[in-house]
Amino acid sequence: MDAFRPLSKKQIEVLEAQTRYEHVWSSNAIEGNTLNKYETTSILQTGLTSQGTPIKDVLETLDLNDAYNYMMDLVSRKQPLSQRVIRDLNRFVTAKTAKDMTASGRYRAISVWPNGLQEHPFVDPFDIQPAMDDLITWSNNAQGQLHPVLYAADLHQKFVSIHPFEDGNGRTARLLMNMALTQAGYPIVNIQPDVQERTAYMTALETSRVSGDLTPFETIIANYSEAALEKRIKTLALNEKNIDDADQDFDR
Template sequence: MPINNKLEEKLDLLTKLHSEMNQYRPLSKKQVEQLDANVRIEHVWSSNAIEGSTLNRYETASILNTGMTVHGASLRDTMAAVDLNEAYDYMMDLASRKQPLTTVIIRDLNRLVMLKNTDDRSQAGAYRVIDVWPNGQEDQPYTAPTEIPFKIQELIDWSEKAINQLHPVQYAADLHQKFVSIHPFVDGNGRTARLLMNFALSEAGYPVVSIMPDKKSRNEYMEALATSRATGNLVPFEELVADYAISTLKKRINILRQNEKNIEEAKEATNLRDY
Protein backbone atom coordinates (compact mmCIF):
# COMPACT_ATOMS: atom_id res chain seq x y z
CA MET A 1 0.00 0.00 0.00
CA PRO A 2 1.50 3.39 -0.99
CA ILE A 3 2.27 5.77 1.85
CA ASN A 4 0.65 9.19 2.03
CA ASN A 5 2.51 12.49 2.03
CA LYS A 6 2.14 13.00 5.78
CA LEU A 7 3.66 9.61 6.60
CA GLU A 8 6.38 10.10 4.00
CA GLU A 9 7.35 13.40 5.64
CA LYS A 10 7.57 11.70 9.02
CA LEU A 11 9.72 8.88 7.66
CA ASP A 12 12.03 11.40 5.97
CA LEU A 13 12.34 13.28 9.26
CA LEU A 14 13.12 10.02 11.07
CA THR A 15 15.93 9.29 8.62
CA LYS A 16 17.39 12.76 9.16
CA LEU A 17 17.11 12.52 12.95
CA HIS A 18 18.69 9.08 12.93
CA SER A 19 21.60 10.40 10.89
CA GLU A 20 21.98 13.39 13.21
CA MET A 21 21.98 11.14 16.28
CA ASN A 22 24.83 9.09 14.84
CA GLN A 23 26.98 12.18 14.31
CA TYR A 24 27.39 12.84 18.02
CA ARG A 25 30.07 11.24 20.11
CA PRO A 26 28.78 8.35 22.23
CA LEU A 27 28.01 8.66 25.91
CA SER A 28 30.41 7.20 28.45
CA LYS A 29 29.96 3.52 29.29
CA LYS A 30 28.42 4.37 32.67
CA GLN A 31 25.96 6.82 31.14
CA VAL A 32 25.00 4.31 28.43
CA GLU A 33 24.30 1.68 31.08
CA GLN A 34 22.14 4.07 33.06
CA LEU A 35 20.25 5.25 29.98
CA ASP A 36 19.66 1.67 28.86
CA ALA A 37 18.37 0.79 32.33
CA ASN A 38 15.99 3.77 32.28
CA VAL A 39 14.66 2.79 28.85
CA ARG A 40 14.18 -0.82 29.94
CA ILE A 41 12.26 0.20 33.05
CA GLU A 42 10.04 2.55 31.05
CA HIS A 43 9.25 -0.18 28.54
CA VAL A 44 8.43 -2.79 31.19
CA TRP A 45 6.28 -0.35 33.15
CA SER A 46 4.40 1.10 30.17
CA SER A 47 3.84 -2.15 28.29
CA ASN A 48 2.46 -3.91 31.35
CA ALA A 49 0.38 -0.88 32.33
CA ILE A 50 -1.31 -0.96 28.91
CA GLU A 51 -2.41 -4.50 29.80
CA GLY A 52 -3.80 -3.42 33.19
CA SER A 53 -0.85 -3.60 35.60
CA THR A 54 -1.31 -1.26 38.56
CA LEU A 55 2.43 -0.78 39.16
CA ASN A 56 3.73 2.72 38.59
CA ARG A 57 7.14 3.51 37.11
CA TYR A 58 8.81 3.87 40.51
CA GLU A 59 7.42 0.57 41.77
CA THR A 60 8.50 -1.18 38.58
CA ALA A 61 12.02 0.21 38.94
CA SER A 62 12.17 -0.91 42.56
CA ILE A 63 11.20 -4.48 41.65
CA LEU A 64 13.65 -4.70 38.75
CA ASN A 65 16.55 -3.01 40.53
CA THR A 66 16.29 -4.73 43.91
CA GLY A 67 14.50 -7.97 43.10
CA MET A 68 12.18 -7.28 46.02
CA THR A 69 8.41 -7.09 45.97
CA VAL A 70 6.66 -3.79 46.61
CA HIS A 71 4.35 -3.54 49.60
CA GLY A 72 0.75 -3.68 48.45
CA ALA A 73 1.57 -4.70 44.87
CA SER A 74 -0.18 -7.77 43.51
CA LEU A 75 1.93 -10.86 42.95
CA ARG A 76 0.62 -11.10 39.40
CA ASP A 77 1.73 -7.57 38.52
CA THR A 78 5.10 -8.16 40.18
CA MET A 79 5.70 -11.37 38.24
CA ALA A 80 4.59 -9.66 35.03
CA ALA A 81 7.32 -7.06 35.55
CA VAL A 82 9.95 -9.73 36.17
CA ASP A 83 8.84 -11.72 33.12
CA LEU A 84 8.78 -8.77 30.75
CA ASN A 85 12.15 -7.60 32.01
CA GLU A 86 13.67 -10.98 31.06
CA ALA A 87 11.92 -10.93 27.69
CA TYR A 88 13.20 -7.40 27.06
CA ASP A 89 16.80 -8.44 27.76
CA TYR A 90 16.38 -11.41 25.42
CA MET A 91 14.96 -9.14 22.72
CA MET A 92 17.86 -6.69 23.01
CA ASP A 93 20.40 -9.51 22.85
CA LEU A 94 18.80 -10.81 19.67
CA ALA A 95 18.81 -7.32 18.16
CA SER A 96 22.48 -6.81 18.99
CA ARG A 97 23.32 -10.01 17.10
CA LYS A 98 21.14 -9.09 14.09
CA GLN A 99 19.02 -12.21 14.26
CA PRO A 100 16.41 -12.72 11.51
CA LEU A 101 12.85 -13.11 12.71
CA THR A 102 11.80 -16.74 13.19
CA THR A 103 8.85 -18.60 14.67
CA VAL A 104 11.15 -19.73 17.48
CA ILE A 105 11.97 -16.12 18.38
CA ILE A 106 8.27 -15.24 18.43
CA ARG A 107 7.46 -18.22 20.62
CA ASP A 108 10.37 -17.55 22.97
CA LEU A 109 9.45 -13.90 23.44
CA ASN A 110 5.93 -14.91 24.42
CA ARG A 111 7.28 -17.74 26.57
CA LEU A 112 9.42 -15.31 28.54
CA VAL A 113 6.62 -12.75 28.79
CA MET A 114 4.29 -15.32 30.32
CA LEU A 115 6.58 -17.81 32.06
CA LYS A 116 5.91 -16.84 35.69
CA ASN A 117 2.66 -15.01 35.09
CA THR A 118 0.32 -17.74 33.89
CA ASP A 119 -1.81 -20.37 35.52
CA ASP A 120 -0.46 -23.01 33.13
CA ARG A 121 3.19 -22.59 32.13
CA SER A 122 2.73 -25.04 29.27
CA GLN A 123 0.62 -22.39 27.51
CA ALA A 124 3.53 -19.92 27.35
CA GLY A 125 4.73 -19.85 23.75
CA ALA A 126 1.97 -22.24 22.64
CA TYR A 127 -0.56 -21.20 20.00
CA ARG A 128 -4.14 -20.89 21.25
CA VAL A 129 -6.84 -23.42 20.33
CA ILE A 130 -9.89 -21.24 20.98
CA ASP A 131 -11.37 -18.30 19.10
CA VAL A 132 -10.71 -14.83 20.53
CA TRP A 133 -11.62 -11.30 19.52
CA PRO A 134 -11.13 -7.68 20.64
CA ASN A 135 -13.30 -6.58 23.54
CA GLY A 136 -16.83 -5.92 22.33
CA GLN A 137 -16.11 -7.13 18.79
CA GLU A 138 -17.25 -10.74 18.82
CA ASP A 139 -18.12 -10.41 15.14
CA GLN A 140 -14.47 -9.66 14.29
CA PRO A 141 -12.45 -12.61 15.65
CA TYR A 142 -8.71 -12.80 15.28
CA THR A 143 -7.15 -15.52 13.13
CA ALA A 144 -8.83 -18.92 13.56
CA PRO A 145 -6.71 -21.33 15.63
CA THR A 146 -6.24 -23.76 12.74
CA GLU A 147 -4.86 -20.93 10.59
CA ILE A 148 -2.36 -19.54 13.11
CA PRO A 149 0.71 -21.60 12.03
CA PHE A 150 0.16 -20.60 8.41
CA LYS A 151 -0.37 -16.92 9.25
CA ILE A 152 2.77 -16.84 11.39
CA GLN A 153 4.76 -18.37 8.55
CA GLU A 154 3.29 -15.75 6.21
CA LEU A 155 4.48 -13.12 8.69
CA ILE A 156 8.00 -14.58 8.65
CA ASP A 157 8.02 -14.69 4.84
CA TRP A 158 6.75 -11.10 4.69
CA SER A 159 9.41 -10.03 7.18
CA GLU A 160 12.27 -11.42 5.09
CA LYS A 161 11.30 -9.10 2.23
CA ALA A 162 9.83 -6.12 4.04
CA ILE A 163 12.85 -5.55 6.29
CA ASN A 164 14.84 -4.58 3.18
CA GLN A 165 12.04 -2.74 1.40
CA LEU A 166 10.40 -0.56 4.03
CA HIS A 167 11.70 2.26 6.18
CA PRO A 168 12.84 0.68 9.49
CA VAL A 169 10.17 2.46 11.52
CA GLN A 170 7.43 1.59 9.04
CA TYR A 171 8.59 -2.03 9.06
CA ALA A 172 8.59 -2.11 12.89
CA ALA A 173 5.05 -0.69 13.01
CA ASP A 174 3.78 -3.14 10.38
CA LEU A 175 5.39 -6.09 12.16
CA HIS A 176 3.57 -5.11 15.36
CA GLN A 177 0.24 -4.61 13.60
CA LYS A 178 0.40 -7.82 11.59
CA PHE A 179 1.33 -9.90 14.62
CA VAL A 180 -1.46 -8.46 16.76
CA SER A 181 -3.97 -9.12 13.99
CA ILE A 182 -3.07 -12.81 14.21
CA HIS A 183 -3.14 -12.82 18.04
CA PRO A 184 -1.59 -16.30 18.13
CA PHE A 185 -1.16 -16.84 21.86
CA VAL A 186 -3.50 -17.37 24.79
CA ASP A 187 -2.09 -14.28 26.52
CA GLY A 188 0.73 -11.77 26.24
CA ASN A 189 0.10 -10.87 22.59
CA GLY A 190 0.31 -7.11 23.13
CA ARG A 191 3.54 -7.30 25.11
CA THR A 192 5.02 -9.69 22.56
CA ALA A 193 4.00 -7.35 19.72
CA ARG A 194 5.69 -4.36 21.37
CA LEU A 195 8.84 -6.43 21.90
CA LEU A 196 8.81 -7.43 18.23
CA MET A 197 8.41 -3.79 17.22
CA ASN A 198 11.39 -2.78 19.34
CA PHE A 199 13.38 -5.77 18.13
CA ALA A 200 13.00 -4.35 14.62
CA LEU A 201 13.80 -0.79 15.71
CA SER A 202 16.87 -1.82 17.72
CA GLU A 203 18.27 -3.94 14.90
CA ALA A 204 18.09 -0.90 12.64
CA GLY A 205 19.85 1.32 15.17
CA TYR A 206 16.77 3.20 16.35
CA PRO A 207 16.02 3.74 20.04
CA VAL A 208 13.39 1.66 21.80
CA VAL A 209 9.98 3.34 21.89
CA SER A 210 7.41 2.89 24.62
CA ILE A 211 3.69 3.38 24.05
CA MET A 212 2.40 5.45 26.94
CA PRO A 213 -0.32 3.85 29.07
CA ASP A 214 -2.30 6.94 30.10
CA LYS A 215 -5.93 6.79 29.03
CA LYS A 216 -5.60 9.17 26.06
CA SER A 217 -2.44 7.57 24.67
CA ARG A 218 -3.74 4.04 25.20
CA ASN A 219 -7.00 4.86 23.43
CA GLU A 220 -5.14 6.38 20.47
CA TYR A 221 -2.95 3.28 20.27
CA MET A 222 -5.87 0.86 20.43
CA GLU A 223 -7.92 2.87 17.94
CA ALA A 224 -5.06 3.01 15.44
CA LEU A 225 -4.62 -0.75 15.70
CA ALA A 226 -8.36 -1.35 15.34
CA THR A 227 -8.62 0.95 12.31
CA SER A 228 -5.66 -0.70 10.61
CA ARG A 229 -7.10 -4.16 11.19
CA ALA A 230 -10.63 -3.28 10.12
CA THR A 231 -9.68 -1.42 6.93
CA GLY A 232 -6.37 -2.99 5.96
CA ASN A 233 -4.89 0.52 5.91
CA LEU A 234 -1.77 0.41 8.08
CA VAL A 235 -1.02 4.13 7.76
CA PRO A 236 -2.84 5.25 10.96
CA PHE A 237 -0.75 2.88 13.06
CA GLU A 238 2.44 3.63 11.11
CA GLU A 239 1.96 7.34 11.79
CA LEU A 240 1.40 6.71 15.50
CA VAL A 241 4.60 4.67 15.82
CA ALA A 242 6.47 7.23 13.71
CA ASP A 243 5.39 9.99 16.10
CA TYR A 244 6.70 8.01 19.06
CA ALA A 245 9.98 7.33 17.25
CA ILE A 246 10.40 11.00 16.33
CA SER A 247 9.83 12.10 19.92
CA THR A 248 12.24 9.45 21.22
CA LEU A 249 14.95 10.39 18.72
CA LYS A 250 14.65 14.08 19.57
CA LYS A 251 15.05 13.31 23.26
CA ARG A 252 18.10 11.14 22.54
CA ILE A 253 19.67 13.86 20.38
CA ASN A 254 19.11 16.42 23.15
CA ILE A 255 20.94 14.14 25.58
CA LEU A 256 23.86 13.67 23.20
CA ARG A 257 24.00 17.38 22.39
CA GLN A 258 24.01 18.29 26.09
CA ASN A 259 26.74 15.72 26.72
CA GLU A 260 29.00 17.32 24.10
CA LYS A 261 28.29 20.77 25.51
CA ASN A 262 29.12 19.61 29.02
CA ILE A 263 32.38 18.03 27.88
CA GLU A 264 33.48 21.19 26.06
CA GLU A 265 32.55 23.39 29.02
CA ALA A 266 34.52 21.11 31.35
CA LYS A 267 37.61 21.48 29.13
CA GLU A 268 37.47 25.26 29.46
CA ALA A 269 36.62 25.39 33.16
CA THR A 270 39.92 24.21 34.63
CA ASN A 271 43.16 25.63 36.02
CA LEU A 272 44.99 22.35 35.51
CA ARG A 273 47.63 22.10 32.79
CA ASP A 274 47.58 19.45 30.11
CA TYR A 275 44.20 18.16 31.23
Protein backbone atom coordinates in the same frame (compact mmCIF):
# COMPACT_ATOMS: atom_id res chain seq x y z
CA MET B 1 23.41 11.64 16.13
CA ASP B 2 26.74 10.73 14.55
CA ALA B 3 27.74 14.41 14.64
CA PHE B 4 28.06 14.31 18.44
CA ARG B 5 30.61 12.59 20.60
CA PRO B 6 29.30 9.31 22.02
CA LEU B 7 28.17 8.94 25.61
CA SER B 8 30.44 7.19 28.06
CA LYS B 9 29.96 3.51 28.81
CA LYS B 10 28.50 4.36 32.21
CA GLN B 11 26.05 6.87 30.74
CA ILE B 12 24.92 4.34 28.14
CA GLU B 13 24.36 1.70 30.82
CA VAL B 14 22.23 4.09 32.88
CA LEU B 15 20.14 5.21 29.90
CA GLU B 16 19.63 1.63 28.72
CA ALA B 17 18.49 0.58 32.18
CA GLN B 18 16.08 3.52 32.41
CA THR B 19 14.66 2.64 28.99
CA ARG B 20 14.20 -0.98 30.07
CA TYR B 21 12.42 0.02 33.27
CA GLU B 22 10.09 2.30 31.32
CA HIS B 23 9.37 -0.39 28.75
CA VAL B 24 8.50 -2.97 31.39
CA TRP B 25 6.26 -0.50 33.23
CA SER B 26 4.50 0.99 30.19
CA SER B 27 3.98 -2.24 28.26
CA ASN B 28 2.58 -4.02 31.31
CA ALA B 29 0.42 -1.02 32.25
CA ILE B 30 -1.21 -1.05 28.82
CA GLU B 31 -2.37 -4.59 29.65
CA GLY B 32 -3.76 -3.60 33.06
CA ASN B 33 -0.79 -4.00 35.41
CA THR B 34 -1.34 -1.62 38.36
CA LEU B 35 2.29 -0.88 39.26
CA ASN B 36 3.53 2.64 38.56
CA LYS B 37 6.90 3.43 37.04
CA TYR B 38 8.61 3.94 40.39
CA GLU B 39 7.30 0.67 41.84
CA THR B 40 8.41 -1.17 38.72
CA THR B 41 11.87 0.36 38.91
CA SER B 42 12.17 -0.53 42.60
CA ILE B 43 11.32 -4.18 41.92
CA LEU B 44 13.86 -4.44 39.11
CA GLN B 45 16.61 -2.54 40.92
CA THR B 46 16.25 -3.83 44.47
CA GLY B 47 13.70 -6.65 44.42
CA LEU B 48 11.63 -4.72 46.98
CA THR B 49 7.89 -4.18 46.73
CA SER B 50 5.52 -1.93 48.61
CA GLN B 51 2.95 -3.39 50.97
CA GLY B 52 -0.17 -4.65 49.22
CA THR B 53 1.47 -5.04 45.79
CA PRO B 54 -0.38 -7.76 43.82
CA ILE B 55 1.83 -10.81 43.29
CA LYS B 56 0.64 -11.15 39.69
CA ASP B 57 1.81 -7.62 38.90
CA VAL B 58 5.24 -8.37 40.37
CA LEU B 59 5.56 -11.60 38.38
CA GLU B 60 4.54 -9.80 35.17
CA THR B 61 7.27 -7.26 35.86
CA LEU B 62 9.92 -9.94 36.31
CA ASP B 63 8.72 -11.83 33.21
CA LEU B 64 8.74 -8.82 30.91
CA ASN B 65 12.14 -7.73 32.19
CA ASP B 66 13.52 -11.16 31.28
CA ALA B 67 11.81 -11.01 27.89
CA TYR B 68 13.26 -7.53 27.22
CA ASN B 69 16.76 -8.74 28.06
CA TYR B 70 16.27 -11.72 25.76
CA MET B 71 15.10 -9.40 22.99
CA MET B 72 18.22 -7.26 23.37
CA ASP B 73 20.38 -10.41 23.30
CA LEU B 74 18.72 -11.37 20.00
CA VAL B 75 19.62 -7.93 18.64
CA SER B 76 23.24 -8.24 19.77
CA ARG B 77 23.49 -11.61 18.01
CA LYS B 78 21.74 -10.24 14.90
CA GLN B 79 19.22 -13.04 15.16
CA PRO B 80 16.78 -13.01 12.22
CA LEU B 81 13.07 -13.16 12.93
CA SER B 82 11.58 -16.64 13.03
CA GLN B 83 8.62 -18.38 14.59
CA ARG B 84 10.97 -19.89 17.16
CA VAL B 85 12.12 -16.40 18.19
CA ILE B 86 8.50 -15.27 18.50
CA ARG B 87 7.55 -18.34 20.52
CA ASP B 88 10.53 -17.86 22.83
CA LEU B 89 9.66 -14.20 23.41
CA ASN B 90 6.14 -15.19 24.36
CA ARG B 91 7.48 -17.88 26.70
CA PHE B 92 9.53 -15.28 28.54
CA VAL B 93 6.62 -12.81 28.65
CA THR B 94 4.25 -15.35 30.23
CA ALA B 95 6.71 -17.60 32.09
CA LYS B 96 5.31 -17.03 35.60
CA THR B 97 1.84 -15.66 34.88
CA ALA B 98 0.19 -17.69 32.11
CA LYS B 99 -3.21 -19.06 33.13
CA ASP B 100 -2.09 -22.33 31.56
CA MET B 101 1.68 -22.68 31.90
CA THR B 102 1.79 -25.27 29.13
CA ALA B 103 0.30 -22.70 26.74
CA SER B 104 3.30 -20.32 26.81
CA GLY B 105 4.80 -20.10 23.36
CA ARG B 106 2.10 -22.38 21.95
CA TYR B 107 -0.37 -21.19 19.31
CA ARG B 108 -3.91 -21.04 20.63
CA ALA B 109 -6.57 -23.58 19.77
CA ILE B 110 -9.52 -21.35 20.73
CA SER B 111 -11.11 -18.30 19.15
CA VAL B 112 -10.45 -14.89 20.75
CA TRP B 113 -11.44 -11.29 20.05
CA PRO B 114 -10.88 -7.80 21.47
CA ASN B 115 -13.04 -6.87 24.45
CA GLY B 116 -16.58 -6.15 23.31
CA LEU B 117 -15.85 -6.98 19.66
CA GLN B 118 -17.01 -10.55 19.25
CA GLU B 119 -18.07 -9.74 15.71
CA HIS B 120 -14.41 -9.05 14.82
CA PRO B 121 -12.45 -12.08 16.11
CA PHE B 122 -8.76 -12.48 15.53
CA VAL B 123 -7.45 -15.09 13.10
CA ASP B 124 -9.23 -18.43 13.37
CA PRO B 125 -7.16 -21.03 15.27
CA PHE B 126 -6.96 -23.30 12.21
CA ASP B 127 -5.46 -20.41 10.21
CA ILE B 128 -2.81 -19.30 12.72
CA GLN B 129 0.03 -21.52 11.48
CA PRO B 130 -0.29 -20.46 7.82
CA ALA B 131 -0.74 -16.84 8.92
CA MET B 132 2.49 -17.02 10.93
CA ASP B 133 4.24 -18.66 7.96
CA ASP B 134 3.07 -15.72 5.85
CA LEU B 135 4.25 -13.24 8.50
CA ILE B 136 7.81 -14.59 8.43
CA THR B 137 7.82 -14.62 4.61
CA TRP B 138 6.56 -11.04 4.58
CA SER B 139 9.20 -10.05 7.16
CA ASN B 140 12.04 -11.52 5.11
CA ASN B 141 11.00 -9.39 2.14
CA ALA B 142 9.77 -6.23 3.86
CA GLN B 143 12.68 -5.66 6.23
CA GLY B 144 14.97 -4.71 3.36
CA GLN B 145 12.35 -2.77 1.41
CA LEU B 146 10.41 -0.66 3.91
CA HIS B 147 11.67 2.22 5.99
CA PRO B 148 12.77 0.68 9.33
CA VAL B 149 10.09 2.51 11.32
CA LEU B 150 7.34 1.45 8.92
CA TYR B 151 8.61 -2.12 8.97
CA ALA B 152 8.61 -2.17 12.78
CA ALA B 153 5.10 -0.70 12.96
CA ASP B 154 3.73 -3.10 10.33
CA LEU B 155 5.35 -6.09 12.04
CA HIS B 156 3.63 -5.13 15.30
CA GLN B 157 0.27 -4.60 13.59
CA LYS B 158 0.37 -7.81 11.55
CA PHE B 159 1.37 -9.91 14.54
CA VAL B 160 -1.36 -8.48 16.77
CA SER B 161 -3.94 -9.01 14.02
CA ILE B 162 -3.07 -12.72 14.08
CA HIS B 163 -3.02 -12.84 17.92
CA PRO B 164 -1.46 -16.31 17.85
CA PHE B 165 -1.10 -16.89 21.60
CA GLU B 166 -3.62 -17.21 24.39
CA ASP B 167 -1.82 -14.56 26.45
CA GLY B 168 0.94 -11.98 26.12
CA ASN B 169 0.29 -10.98 22.49
CA GLY B 170 0.48 -7.23 23.10
CA ARG B 171 3.68 -7.38 25.12
CA THR B 172 5.21 -9.78 22.58
CA ALA B 173 4.23 -7.45 19.73
CA ARG B 174 5.88 -4.44 21.36
CA LEU B 175 9.05 -6.45 21.90
CA LEU B 176 9.04 -7.51 18.24
CA MET B 177 8.57 -3.90 17.15
CA ASN B 178 11.45 -2.73 19.32
CA MET B 179 13.64 -5.60 18.19
CA ALA B 180 13.16 -4.38 14.63
CA LEU B 181 13.80 -0.74 15.56
CA THR B 182 16.93 -1.54 17.57
CA GLN B 183 18.33 -3.76 14.83
CA ALA B 184 18.05 -0.76 12.49
CA GLY B 185 19.78 1.60 14.93
CA TYR B 186 16.65 3.37 16.19
CA PRO B 187 15.85 4.00 19.86
CA ILE B 188 13.36 1.90 21.80
CA VAL B 189 9.75 3.10 21.51
CA ASN B 190 7.62 2.89 24.64
CA ILE B 191 3.88 3.39 24.13
CA GLN B 192 2.56 5.43 27.04
CA PRO B 193 -0.24 3.82 29.06
CA ASP B 194 -2.22 6.93 30.06
CA VAL B 195 -5.85 6.92 28.94
CA GLN B 196 -5.40 9.22 25.94
CA GLU B 197 -2.28 7.55 24.52
CA ARG B 198 -3.51 4.01 25.19
CA THR B 199 -6.88 4.72 23.57
CA ALA B 200 -5.25 6.19 20.47
CA TYR B 201 -2.88 3.23 20.23
CA MET B 202 -5.55 0.56 20.68
CA THR B 203 -8.00 2.33 18.36
CA ALA B 204 -5.42 2.62 15.59
CA LEU B 205 -4.55 -1.07 15.96
CA GLU B 206 -8.17 -2.17 15.69
CA THR B 207 -8.97 0.26 12.87
CA SER B 208 -6.03 -0.97 10.83
CA ARG B 209 -7.00 -4.60 11.45
CA VAL B 210 -10.59 -4.14 10.34
CA SER B 211 -9.98 -1.74 7.44
CA GLY B 212 -6.59 -3.00 6.23
CA ASP B 213 -5.28 0.58 6.26
CA LEU B 214 -2.12 0.58 8.36
CA THR B 215 -1.53 4.33 8.05
CA PRO B 216 -3.12 5.40 11.38
CA PHE B 217 -1.02 2.94 13.33
CA GLU B 218 2.13 3.67 11.32
CA THR B 219 1.66 7.37 12.10
CA ILE B 220 1.48 6.74 15.85
CA ILE B 221 4.67 4.65 15.84
CA ALA B 222 6.44 7.15 13.58
CA ASN B 223 5.58 9.97 16.00
CA TYR B 224 6.88 7.96 18.95
CA SER B 225 10.04 7.11 17.04
CA GLU B 226 10.66 10.73 16.04
CA ALA B 227 10.20 11.84 19.66
CA ALA B 228 12.65 9.17 20.84
CA LEU B 229 15.21 10.30 18.26
CA GLU B 230 14.82 13.95 19.24
CA LYS B 231 15.27 13.06 22.91
CA ARG B 232 18.42 11.07 22.10
CA ILE B 233 19.86 13.97 20.08
CA LYS B 234 19.13 16.45 22.89
CA THR B 235 20.89 14.14 25.33
CA LEU B 236 23.94 13.89 23.08
CA ALA B 237 23.96 17.66 22.54
CA LEU B 238 23.79 18.31 26.29
CA ASN B 239 26.60 15.83 26.90
CA GLU B 240 28.74 17.59 24.29
CA LYS B 241 28.05 20.97 25.87
CA ASN B 242 28.92 19.66 29.32
CA ILE B 243 32.22 18.28 28.00
CA ASP B 244 33.08 21.58 26.28
CA ASP B 245 32.16 23.64 29.36
CA ALA B 246 34.34 21.45 31.57
CA ASP B 247 37.25 21.65 29.13
CA GLN B 248 37.02 25.46 28.96
CA ASP B 249 37.05 25.74 32.75
CA PHE B 250 40.07 23.44 32.90
CA ASP B 251 41.96 25.60 30.36
CA ARG B 252 41.43 28.81 32.32
